[in-house]
Amino acid sequence: MSARIRTLLPLLDMECILQALDNLGERYTLRGNDIIITSKKYYVEAKLSRQNDGKYVLTGDTDVLTENFQKRLVNNYKSLYDSKVRRIREELEKKEAEAQRALEEERRRIEQERIRLQQEQRRLEEEREKYVESQKKKVYEKAKAMGYSVKETIVKDKIQLVLVKRTY
Amino acid sequence: MLNVYDIEEKSEIYGPGIRTVLWMQGCRLRCKGCWNKDMWNFKPHKLFRVEELVEKVKNIYGIEGITLIGGEPMHQSLELLKMAMEIKKLGLTVVLFTGYEFSELTSEHEIKLWKLSDIVICGRYEENRRNIYLQWRGSENQRVIFNTKVYEKYTLAEGNYCEINIDTNGEMTISGFPDNFSEKDFF
Numbered sequence: 001m002s003a004r005i006r007t008l009l010p011l012l013d014m015e016c017i018l019q020a021l022d023n024l025g026e027r028y029t030l031r032g033n034d035i036i037i038t039s040k041k042y043y044v045e046a047k048l049s050r051q052n053d054g055k056y057v058l059t060g061d062t063d064v065l066t067e068n069f070q071k072r073l074v075n076n077y078k079s080l081y082d083s084k085v086r087r088i089r090e091e092l093e094k095k096e097a098e099a100q101r102a103l104e105e106e107r108r109r110i111e112q113e114r115i116r117l118q119q120e121q122r123r124l125e126e127e128r129e130k131y132v133e134s135q136k137k138k139v140y141e142k143a144k145a146m147g148y149s150v151k152e153t154i155v156k157d158k159i160q161l162v163l164v165k166r167t168y
Numbered sequence: 169m170l171n172v173y174d175i176e177e178k179s180e181i182y183g184p185g186i187r188t189v190l191w192m193q194g195c196r197l198r199c200k201g202c203w204n205k206d207m208w209n210f211k212p213h214k215l216f217r218v219e220e221l222v223e224k225v226k227n228i229y230g231i232e233g234i235t236l237i238g239g240e241p242m243h244q245s246l247e248l249l250k251m252a253m254e255i256k257k258l259g260l261t262v263v264l265f266t267g268y269e270f271s272e273l274t275s276e277h278e279i280k281l282w283k284l285s286d287i288v289i290c291g292r293y294e295e296n297r298r299n300i301y302l303q304w305r306g307s308e309n310q311r312v313i314f315n316t317k318v319y320e321k322y323t324l325a326e327g328n329y330c331e332i333n334i335d336t337n338g339e340m341t342i343s344g345f346p347d348n349f350s351e352k353d354f355f
Contacts, residue, residue: 131338155178159334162180166327167301
């Protein structure tokens with residue numbers, strides 16, 4: 001009396017399938033990877049089996065698998081699936097925007113830190129140069145007071161002062 | 169290995185012209201009033217192979233030669249002789265500061281090092297004969313001997329000489345025969 005047909009539906013997401021079945025008022029149970037649907041009307045079983053490629057395939061009695069039921073299940077599923085995809089996309093865009101903002105913030109912070117360190121380095125460099133100059137000035141002053149002549153040369157990165165006091 | 173206290177790549181006060189100066193670590197003479205007591209002990213300080221030092225000197229542009237001072241260079245005469253021979257091959261001159269007199273030398277390499285040096289400044293530092301207005305010497309008993317013809321026409325320019333190096337951090341190194349000129353003045 002009953003025929004056995006196999007209809008391929010683009011059903012991929014279990015969460016949406018179960019939600020669609022709830023929306024249609026169908027009862028179901030989970031058995032391994034399969035969703036077992038029991039028709040309210042005829043109390044016969046139909047089965048959504050998960051294939052290796054991730055698709056769920058509907059198998060069952062023709063009385064259960066009326067074209068109307070399939071259409072309603074697929075339409076419901078599609079609507080739920082589209083909402084889910086949209087929600088995920090929006091969530092992703094939100095997260096991307098957050099990440100971008102955080103990145104910009106971090107970049108700004110690092111740039112400020114870089115500028116601060118650069119200024120600090122410049123300050124230290126100026127202080128160092130000032131100190132070297134003051135040391136040199138002290139030597140010149142003391143040498144002069146003691147009657148030395150001073151010859152200044154740069155040896156590599158050092159200042160070399162040769163102090164001579166001749167006694168002819 | 170040569171035990172070195174310090175190296176000044178370019179100096180103008182330890183011999184004629186611009187010279188690389190090597191202060192050797194270790195001295196048994198321990199003259200009273202010595203200015204370089206840090207160089208008395210023989211603990212390894214900066215150790216170099218002769219070849220390393222020769223290579224280093226070879227890469228210093230514009231020097232007339234090297235000066236060996238200390239400490240007491242004669243305590244490391246075997247290695248220093250090897251170095252001096254290599255330095256001479258480069259067409260550079262050698263100035264040797266030693267607390268010994270020639271008559272006190274006991275080994276062949278000490279004598280060879282002395283004879284190979286173009287100028288030898290010799291004799292103990294005698295505190296009671298201190299005179300800082302003598303070129304290259306710290307006391308009146310010390311002598312300058314021109315060993316080779318290279319500097320036979322050189323005339324000593326008596327006077328007080330010192331050299332102050334200020335590095336990029338403002339740290340100073342004072343060397344020579346400073347007349348009441350010490351680091352203390354700058355700190």
